[in-house]
Amino acid sequence: MATVFEKIIDGEIPSTRLYEDDECVVILDINPVRKGHALVISRKCYPTFTDVPMETLSHMMEIARRIDQKQREVLGAEGTNIMINNSPASGQEVPHLHIHVIPRTEGDGRTPVMPKERYEDGEAARYGELLRI
8 A cells, every 4th residue: 555655746645845856755744843844755665764775865865954954044944853753663654764854943842852861880881782883
């Protein structure tokens, strides 16, 4: 079954398109965190970040950078959140790779939603050993 993003790319579902090329499409999120919240969506359906070829991911990041610049230029964004929710456990709702570019300003009332944790004594070293590549 086609994802909602495949239906948007195919024109079956309307969207406000900001950019498109052979690799990706950029639309406004219909449920934005902030007005101007854009989604950079791969044309081909890659379910997660680890499924996408590096060339496509690099291109999508370049387009996200351009959207960031535009948000700063025309919306007065002082910063952006650039996010990929990778798999349902991280909050990914559509199994189709997309990058959120969310314009931010000081005092906009939005705060990070993830509380921070602390390592116990020696725990950071153990995680370091497990995760070192």
